Amino acid sequence: MDIKDFVANFADQFDDTDPEMITAGTAFHDLEEWSSLIALSVLNMVNKQYGYNMTFDEMKPCVTVEDLFNFVASKVK
Amino acid sequence: MSNIRFRLAKPSDAKQIAYVHYHIRDKYDQGFFAQVNYSFLVKYYKVVLNDPCEVVVCAEDDNKKIVGFCSASLDAERQFRGMRKNKWGFVLPLITSALSNPSLIKSALDRFKSTKGESNNEYVTSKGPRAEYWGWLSGRNDSDQSVIMQDIMFYIMKMFGAEKLFFEVDKINKKIFKFHKINGAEEVKTFTMPDGRERVELVYDMNNYNFKLK
Numbered sequence: 001m002d003i004k005d006f007v008a009n010f011a012d013q014f015d016d017t018d019p020e021m022i023t024a025g026t027a028f029h030d031l032e033e034w035s036s037l038i039a040l041s042v043l044n045m046v047n048k049q050y051g052y053n054m055t056f057d058e059m060k061p062c063v064t065v066e067d068l069f070n071f072v073a074s075k076v077k
Numbered sequence: 078m079s080n081i082r083f084r085l086a087k088p089s090d091a092k093q094i095a096y097v098h099y100h101i102r103d104k105y106d107q108g109f110f111a112q113v114n115y116s117f118l119v120k121y122y123k124v125v126l127n128d129p130c131e132v133v134v135c136a137e138d139d140n141k142k143i144v145g146f147c148s149a150s151l152d153a154e155r156q157f158r159g160m161r162k163n164k165w166g167f168v169l170p171l172i173t174s175a176l177s178n179p180s181l182i183k184s185a186l187d188r189f190k191s192t193k194g195e196s197n198n199e200y201v202t203s204k205g206p207r208a209e210y211w212g213w214l215s216g217r218n219d220s221d222q223s224v225i226m227q228d229i230m231f232y233i234m235k236m237f238g239a240e241k242l243f244f245e246v247d248k249i250n251k252k253i254f255k256f257h258k259i260n261g262a263e264e265v266k267t268f269t270m271p272d273g274r275e276r277v278e279l280v281y282d283m284n285n286y287n288f289k290l291k
Contacts, residue, residue, distance in 0.1 A: 035220050036220055036221050039224055040259055041259055043289060053287070055288075056221075056224055056225050056228075056290065057290060
C-alpha cells in the first residue's frame with residue numbers, strides 16, 4: 001500500500017474540497033466538508049480499493065489520513 | 078468533538094426532535110415539511126412518538142441535548158391511521174403555518190387524502206416498513222455519527238422483522254440520494270410530486286445490509 005495513492009483516493013471522496021488541501025497529516029474530521037456522506041464514501045473506498053470492510057467504529061479513533069492509512073495497511077497486509 | 082449517546086426517543090422528546098427536524102431546512106428547504114412551522118412539527122412528533130410501531134433513534138450530546146434523530150415505521154399504514162385519528166390536533170399549527178404560505182392548506186389536504194388512498198398524487202410508501210426522517214443539527218463537526226445512528230435504527234427494524242425497508246428521496250437532494258446509493262439502497266421507482274419534484278422510492282434489503290457497526 002502506498003500512502004500517496006491512499007491520500008489521493010481519500011481526497012477523491014470530496015466534492016467541494018480542494019485535493020491539494022488534503023495531505024497525510026490532515027485531521028480529516030475537521031474538514032468543513034466532512035460529513036456522513038463522506039465518511040460512508042471513505043468506508044466504501046477502503047472496501048473497494050483495499051478489500052477491507054472497515055467499520056465506522058474503526059474509523060472513529062483515526063485523527064489524520066495517515067492514521068487511517070496505517071490502520072488499513074495493518075489489516076490488509 | 079463531543080461524546081454522542083444514542084438512545085430510543087420517548088414522547089417527551091417531541092419538542093427537541095421537532096427542533097432538529099425544523100433545522101433540516103437549513104440545508105434542504107424543499108417540500109411540505111420544510112414549510113410548516115415548529116408547532117406543526119411538535120404535534121407531528123407527539124403523534125409519531127406515541128405510535129407503538131414507530132422506531133425513533135436519537136443522538137444526545139454531553140449536555141443531553143438532542144442533536145440528531147432518525148425515524149422509521151414498522152407499519153406505514155398504521156402510522157397513517159394514527160395521523161388521521163389526530164387530524165384535529167394539526168388544524169391550528171397548520172393554519173399558523175399557512176399564514177405565510179396559504180398553499181400549505183391545499184398540500185395538507187391532499188396529503189391527508191393520500192393517507193386514505195383517495196388522492197391521485199403519490200407522496201410516500203403507504204404500506205409496510207418505511208424509513209422516514211434522518212436529521213442532524215447543522216454546523217456540528219460530528220454529523221458523520223449519523224451513519225451509526227441510522228445503522229442502529231436499521232438494526233432495530235431488522236430485529237423486529239423488517240426484511241425490506243422502503244423510503245423516498247427527492248432526486249434534487251443529490252447528497253442524500255448519493256449516500257443511500259453508496260450505502261446499498263436499490264431504486265424501486267421514480268414519480269413526480271404535485272409540485273413537480275421528482276422523487277425516487279428506494280429500498281434496503283435488510284438481510285443483505287452491510288452494518289458499519291461491530
